[in-house]
Amino acid sequence: MDLRLDGAALTAQLVDTPSVSGEEGPLTDAIEAALRPVPHLTVHRDGHAIVARTTLGRPERVILAGHTDTVPVAGNLPSRLVGSRLYGCGTTDMKAGLAVQLRLAAGLTSPGRDVSYVFYDCEEVAADRNGLLRLSRNRPDLLAGDFAVLMEPSSAEIEGGCQGTLRAEVAVPGQRAHTARSWMGRNAIHEAGPVLDVLRGYAPREPDVDGLRYHEGLNAVGIRGGVAGNVVPDECVVTVNYRFAPDLTGEQAAGFVRSLFSSWPVTILDVADGARPGLGQPAAAGFVAAVGGTPRAKLGWTDVARFAALGIPAVNYGPGISEIAHTAGEYVETAKIAECEARLRAWLGA
Amino acid sequence: MDLRLDGAALTAQLVDTPSVSGEEGPLTDAIEAALRPVPHLTVHRDGHAIVARTTLGRPERVILAGHTDTVPVAGNLPSRLVGSRLYGCGTTDMKAGLAVQLRLAAGLTSPGRDVSYVFYDCEEVAADRNGLLRLSRNRPDLLAGDFAVLMEPSSAEIEGGCQGTLRAEVAVPGQRAHTARSWMGRNAIHEAGPVLDVLRGYAPREPDVDGLRYHEGLNAVGIRGGVAGNVVPDECVVTVNYRFAPDLTGEQAAGFVRSLFSSWPVTILDVADGARPGLGQPAAAGFVAAVGGTPRAKLGWTDVARFAALGIPAVNYGPGISEIAHTAGEYVETAKIAECEARLRAWLGA
Numbered sequence: 001m002d003l004r005l006d007g008a009a010l011t012a013q014l015v016d017t018p019s020v021s022g023e024e025g026p027l028t029d030a031i032e033a034a035l036r037p038v039p040h041l042t043v044h045r046d047g048h049a050i051v052a053r054t055t056l057g058r059p060e061r062v063i064l065a066g067h068t069d070t071v072p073v074a075g076n077l078p079s080r081l082v083g084s085r086l087y088g089c090g091t092t093d094m095k096a097g098l099a100v101q102l103r104l105a106a107g108l109t110s111p112g113r114d115v116s117y118v119f120y121d122c123e124e125v126a127a128d129r130n131g132l133l134r135l136s137r138n139r140p141d142l143l144a145g146d147f148a149v150l151m152e153p154s155s156a157e158i159e160g161g162c163q164g165t166l167r168a169e170v171a172v173p174g175q176r177a178h179t180a181r182s183w184m185g186r187n188a189i190h191e192a193g194p195v196l197d198v199l200r201g202y203a204p205r206e207p208d209v210d211g212l213r214y215h216e217g218l219n220a221v222g223i224r225g226g227v228a229g230n231v232v233p234d235e236c237v238v239t240v241n242y243r244f245a246p247d248l249t250g251e252q253a254a255g256f257v258r259s260l261f262s263s264w265p266v267t268i269l270d271v272a273d274g275a276r277p278g279l280g281q282p283a284a285a286g287f288v289a290a291v292g293g294t295p296r297a298k299l300g301w302t303d304v305a306r307f308a309a310l311g312i313p314a315v316n317y318g319p320g321i322s323e324i325a326h327t328a329g330e331y332v333e334t335a336k337i338a339e340c341e342a343r344l345r346a347w348l349g350a
Numbered sequence: 351m352d353l354r355l356d357g358a359a360l361t362a363q364l365v366d367t368p369s370v371s372g373e374e375g376p377l378t379d380a381i382e383a384a385l386r387p388v389p390h391l392t393v394h395r396d397g398h399a400i401v402a403r404t405t406l407g408r409p410e411r412v413i414l415a416g417h418t419d420t421v422p423v424a425g426n427l428p429s430r431l432v433g434s435r436l437y438g439c440g441t442t443d444m445k446a447g448l449a450v451q452l453r454l455a456a457g458l459t460s461p462g463r464d465v466s467y468v469f470y471d472c473e474e475v476a477a478d479r480n481g482l483l484r485l486s487r488n489r490p491d492l493l494a495g496d497f498a499v500l501m502e503p504s505s506a507e508i509e510g511g512c513q514g515t516l517r518a519e520v521a522v523p524g525q526r527a528h529t530a531r532s533w534m535g536r537n538a539i540h541e542a543g544p545v546l547d548v549l550r551g552y553a554p555r556e557p558d559v560d561g562l563r564y565h566e567g568l569n570a571v572g573i574r575g576g577v578a579g580n581v582v583p584d585e586c587v588v589t590v591n592y593r594f595a596p597d598l599t600g601e602q603a604a605g606f607v608r609s610l611f612s613s614w615p616v617t618i619l620d621v622a623d624g625a626r627p628g629l630g631q632p633a634a635a636g637f638v639a640a641v642g643g644t645p646r647a648k649l650g651w652t653d654v655a656r657f658a659a660l661g662i663p664a665v666n667y668g669p670g671i672s673e674i675a676h677t678a679g680e681y682v683e684t685a686k687i688a689e690c691e692a693r694l695r696a697w698l699g700a
Contacts (some may be wrong), residue, residue, distance in 0.1 A: 226572030
């Protein structure tokens with residue numbers, strides 16, 4: 001891996017070293033090998049995660065973090081440059097961001113703020129495998145800092161905070177009967193109609209949180225019911241996903257869902273808190289001033305919430321495009337890679 | 351097997367020879383062995399089906415038919431007599447009926463009508479394995495007759511005809527999106543609400559057919575939808591079961607379901623025509639007059655429909671209780687066995 005390549009060429013090199021979740025070893029080895037010789041960095045490894053840090057004794061420490069894994073390859077390797085776009089698995093999510101981190105890590109010998117460059121594994125899979133979670137347990141000292149930038153795709157605009165997410169099951173009871181004498185039972189699927197009515201009648205909140213406008217969503221993501229082709233079913237279960245703005249805690253979100261479906265038993269399956277954008281805090285405000293643009297709210301859940309849980313304000317800022325993440329046709333605009341790098345360099349160099 | 355036993359004792363003997371669908375061999379062998387020596391009967395076998403016939407040259411021929419198989423044993427063997435009730439797998443559905451057939455076959459040496467006693471296999475499983483269907487293809491001559499009595503459980507009351515049954519899938523389309531930006535998609539589960547509204551708003555027909563009152567039913571018997579916990583689903587499929595009165599053909603029933611759900615693609619999965627009671631026809635009217643009671647409509651589908659399809663009017667009339675068929679606690683009132691036998695003997699002897 002040659003850190004002297006420009007951002008687009010380095011991204012191509014990263015993309016052409018496949019690193020589907022669980023198989024980040026070779027890419028992690030290459031990153032470690034490239035950073036170990038850099039004299040102004042101290043490099044640590046934890047499993048398939050790397051943390052490279054400057055230790056200049058600056059009054060402020062910031063974190064640039066990105067995940068090294070990708071979703072499964074979908075016939076979209078090796079990478080392909082077509083005009084201004086670089087195509088391939090992981091271009092947008094988020095190896096273009098890794099390239100920016102790596103070039104800054106190697107090139108910024110004396111930044112105005114101390115910087116921790118974090119490269120971690122298994123972001124695209126179940127939360128309990130997440131490398132940032134593991135790092136926060138094994139080496140919380142390596143994640144200490146005043147402010148974090150997560151290099152997730154955001155079209156080189158600042159996306160603040162993130163929404164929380166909750167899944168719950170709403171169970172509608174009925175009573176079995178033979179369908180030839182259905183009036184002797186109570187059809188749980190028919191009686192799930194009012195649950196769908198609640199979903200259809202739901203008006204999403206669009207609250208302003210720390211100056212950013214969020215947009216909630218409440219959706220059925222699953223429905224199941226039925227015993228046999230001649231039986232009135234005695235249960236119908238609707239699984240809902242509530243994406244809630246970060247002015248609510250997970251507990252408040254659960255309370256909202258329970259109250260909305262108060263006529264039925266509700267089981268909360270899982271909750272992940274969101275993260276307030278916190279753009280008013282000094283470290284974040286400095287970042288916004290240096291990088292420019294108009295920050296907007298992050299609607300999807302990202303590891304920004306993990307930094308928030310550690311008490312570190314964090315934003316999403318990266319060259320990729322979130323709308324095409326996880327698609328076979330994902331690409332990154334190469335100009336955005338250079339733009340992100342230049343703006344971060346200006347901020348960190350100051 | 352001793353055909354000189356009374357009806358209740360013979361039923362117990364039949365019940366204690368298990369004959370779950372597909373395993374009717376031993377019971378069929380016993381029936382065949384018991385009937386072969388009877389001088390006034392001609393006995394035919396087709397697989398695990400037996401047809402025993404008188405050939406007295408009477409102007410009219412009637413059929414008494416019953417299936418030998420049962421649903422799976424549910425810890426309810428051997429049979430147990432408790433007071434007036436005989437408990438055990440197949441007591442009510444329908445070995446009490448078989449006992450009546452067998453005693454009449456052996457005892458009625460010179461009935462006023464020629465009689466074909468039909469014992470067939472695999473009624474409780476998929477229609478293509480049904481022994482009566484197989485007989486109707488292999489030996490239609492053995493099923494010829496003017497009128498048929500199916501000894502299905504009917505609490506020793508005449509149940510005329512049977513309702514038809516149809517299953518269909520109603521598919522509601524949507525458009526996938528990430529739930530964090532759900533307004534970019536269209537939630538197929540939410541949009542299944544109007545399908546459930548149609549079901550909830552359905553008012554069942556209760557038509558009078560040939561003097562009997564039927565009661566239709568339209569029920570969701572299954573619902574499925576969902577892609578992943580964070581995806582707005584692009585399809586929701588509702589499976590419905592329409593039980594229709596025998597004044598409609600299967601084709602008309604399908605037309606009704608299609609028109610009811612005309613806003614969505616409908617796939618008809620299967621249809622079984624019902625059977626009109628036909629109690630006005632001479633052979634049936636004679637039966638009703640001899641047996642007495644007030645005939646009522648049969649709501650469940652039975653092989654009466656197969657006789658109807660062969661052009662033979664048929665009714666359900668047997669000592670069992672249809673409401674407890676297929677339950678582990680099924681039983682038969684022994685008095686009903688004797689009652690059925692006496693009434694059929696009076697009719698056939700005339």
